[in-house]
Amino acid sequence: MDRLRRLGYRLLQWWWKVRRPTTVGVRVLLLREGQVLLVQHTYQDAWYLPGGGVERGETLVEAARREAAEEVGAALGPLSLLGVYTNMYEGKTDHVVVLICHEFTVSGETDREIEQYAFYDLDALPADASPGTRRRIGEYVAGDTAQARRW
16 A cells, blocks of 8 residues: 555656646644654655645645644644745645644544654654755754745
8 A cells, every 4th residue: 555655646746747736735843842743654755744735725724733633643732833935846836834833732643644653852853854854843943933935
């Protein structure tokens, strides 16, 4: 099944290069006691912040809450803004809003998209954390928030 998901993701990447869509997504920094929650998808090898695409008729906050619930069974408290980013990777124009949450619960129930999740110390991320994930966490640690920049 994971091989099928990886193939589907590769086909989607090809489609993005052909269509060059504009998309909007959210990611959430779930922070607790100096640690951040990261997820690993079944179709990608790196570790990422939880999140995903904003659906039609959905606000950014609604999307963040939905994605966190789907990916790790998280119920989120108050959210604040880390920044707004533009990602031109994979042939699409992807606008990503990264939100911060310090108050949340995690049931651990994941959807079929998530292979695993774990908490990592902010200064000891896994070697295979994605470059964008590393940059966002670095910005948070440095106090560099509410910015608009490239992913």
